[in-house]
Amino acid sequence: IDDTAPQTVQYVPVVTADKTPTGWDGNDGWAANNIITATTTHGTIDAGTHTLTLWMIEPAVVLEKFVVNTGGVRASYLGPPESKRV
Numbered sequence: 001i002d003d004t005a006p007q008t009v010q011y012v013p014v015v016t017a018d019k020t021p022t023g024w025d026g027n028d029g030w031a032a033n034n035i036i037t038a039t040t041t042h043g044t045i046d047a048g049t050h051t052l053t054l055w056m057i058e059p060a061v062v063l064e065k066f067v068v069n070t071g072g073v074r075a076s077y078l079g080p081p082e083s084k085r086v
Contacts, residue, residue: 001045011036012036033078052066054066
């Protein structure tokens with residue numbers, strides 16, 4: 001965000017060939033939902049316009065949605081609906 005240091009997200013944990021990654025089949029159900037969610041946390045950000053920059057560091061990864069939670073976002077299946085605010 002803006003000029004802060006970038007964060008790298010390891011969305012699929014590295015495991016050995018005889019194990020499945022955590023979240024593959026449990027409550028997260030990556031395979032069942034065909035989606036992996038990842039969360040980052042950022043410090044206090046002042047009100048106003050900001051720039052969010054995303055870099056591709058692995059091929060074949062699709063970003064479908066990102067949610068900016070400034071407080072009050074309730075848990076829901078695949079996140080909240082799109083904001084109409086521009």
